[in-house]
Amino acid sequence: MNEVTTFPTTDYHTASPSAAQHHEIAHHSPYQAHHFTDMVQQFDAAKMGMWIFLLTEILLFGGLFCAYAVYSTEHAVMFHSAHKMLDWRLGALNTVVLITSSLTVALAIRSIQLNQRKAAIWLLIATLACAAIFLIVKYFEYSHKIHLGLLPGKYYHYDGSEGVIVGNNPHIFFGLYFAMTGLHGLHVVVGMIVLGWVLVRLIKGEFNSEYYTPVELGGLYWHLVDLIWIYLFPLLYLIG
Amino acid sequence: MQPTQIHATTHTAEPAHHAHHHIVPFKVNMAVGISLLILTAVTVWVAQFDFGSMNMVVAMTVATVKAGLVVAYFMHLRYDNRFFFAMLLVCLIALTVFIVFTMMEQKSRASIYEYEMQEIRKNAKMYEKKGLLPPKDTPPAKH
Numbered sequence: 407m408n409e410v411t412t413f414p415t416t417d418y419h420t421a422s423p424s425a426a427q428h429h430e431i432a433h434h435s436p437y438q439a440h441h442f443t444d445m446v447q448q449f450d451a452a453k454m455g456m457w458i459f460l461l462t463e464i465l466l467f468g469g470l471f472c473a474y475a476v477y478s479t480e481h482a483v484m485f486h487s488a489h490k491m492l493d494w495r496l497g498a499l500n501t502v503v504l505i506t507s508s509l510t511v512a513l514a515i516r517s518i519q520l521n522q523r524k525a526a527i528w529l530l531i532a533t534l535a536c537a538a539i540f541l542i543v544k545y546f547e548y549s550h551k552i553h554l555g556l557l558p559g560k561y562y563h564y565d566g567s568e569g570v571i572v573g574n575n576p577h578i579f580f581g582l583y584f585a586m587t588g589l590h591g592l593h594v595v596v597g598m599i600v601l602g603w604v605l606v607r608l609i610k611g612e613f614n615s616e617y618y619t620p621v622e623l624g625g626l627y628w629h630l631v632d633l634i635w636i637y638l639f640p641l642l643y644l645i646g
Numbered sequence: 647m648q649p650t651q652i653h654a655t656t657h658t659a660e661p662a663h664h665a666h667h668h669i670v671p672f673k674v675n676m677a678v679g680i681s682l683l684i685l686t687a688v689t690v691w692v693a694q695f696d697f698g699s700m701n702m703v704v705a706m707t708v709a710t711v712k713a714g715l716v717v718a719y720f721m722h723l724r725y726d727n728r729f730f731f732a733m734l735l736v737c738l739i740a741l742t743v744f745i746v747f748t749m750m751e752q753k754s755r756a757s758i759y760e761y762e763m764q765e766i767r768k769n770a771k772m773y774e775k776k777g778l779l780p781p782k783d784t785p786p787a788k789h
Contacts, residue, residue, distance in 0.1 A: 453726070458733065501686050502683060509682075509720070511720070512675050512679075625720075637713070645701075
């Protein structure tokens with residue numbers, strides 16, 4: 407960086423600085439903000455910010471995993487008995503749905519990297535459809551639990567009509583169940599909003615192989631949602 | 647820091663202007679997706695067997711293999727700047743310390759004092775029991 411840079415007086419944020427304003431134009435992408443050395447640095451900086459956010463998300467769920475570890479060792483018998491109230495087939499279905507959606511997002515990013523905008527659009531639509539299926543399955547699971555009174559804390563009023571739960575304090579299991587899957591479900595909803603926004607911008611033609619940072623970062627967020635579920639599924643639905 | 651050099655070595659087949667973006671091959675994406683589905687079946691399958699105290703270890707091992715595949719290939723961490731991987735490791739070490747120390751405390755509690763988690767009674771109101779708050783259903787005291 408031994409060149410003396412004259413800052414453009416106007417429009418240094420827009421896509422097309424004129425050659426007169428910017429003498430580095432020859433190797434500058436129009437998408438590059440002036441405070442980055444090059445596109446690689448700009449992309450990595452954005453990605454690093456996203457990763458730091460995702461790590462805080464892991465720690466957020468980490469608190470719940472820790473609570474789960476404490477209560478499941480204290481109430482091993484009750485946890486084993488209470489988990490039978492969850493339908494592992496629906497949990498497995500949702501796992502398959504989320505893994506498929508992760509795959510379609512990964513393929514959507516690949517498509518936009520190759521400038522195949524139409525393929526990327528359809529793959530993102532498929533991802534959103536999978537997310538919707540996930541939430542519909544969750545809706546049926548939740549409404550069944552609410553109907554039976556398998557609820558957290560003082561709202562628990564299950565009468566044993568679908569099998570007796572052995573052990574103390576079964577409401578703790580359902581408290582954790584609703585807290586963990588509820589926070590995860592919230593992330594699914596937020597992920598749908600983020601990917602929907604990415605999809606709109608993709609349809610408008612704002613991304614291409616040179617600039618697709620929001621697609622990549624939205625994809626990272628979606629993979630985190632999948633990642634959390636990979637742990638939630640065996641912990642809640644398949645306790646040994 | 648010269649990130650260009652780090653990335654340029656990872657892939658050579660791409661045109662020069664995207665040398666820094668590694669494009670994961672279609673076959674790799676599909677292979678990872680199918681492996682994840684197979685491992686989901688494995689997760690369900692191993693849950694049928696009783697390994698005693700190893701149940702949780704087995705389930706978490708399979709889940710961690712799946713998570714590793716997602717992170718390495720779908721999240722591109724294998725092809726990315728190594729620093730991101732270092733950040734993830736720091737986070738996971740912090741989380742492990744948090745959970746392991748909590749469990750150590752909880753498991754050793756019984757050796758310090760008599761400790762057993764009690765059943766929570768129906769309609770228990772803990773503030774009333776501790777005398778911190780007057781019961782809601784009693785009339786205010788007359789002076």
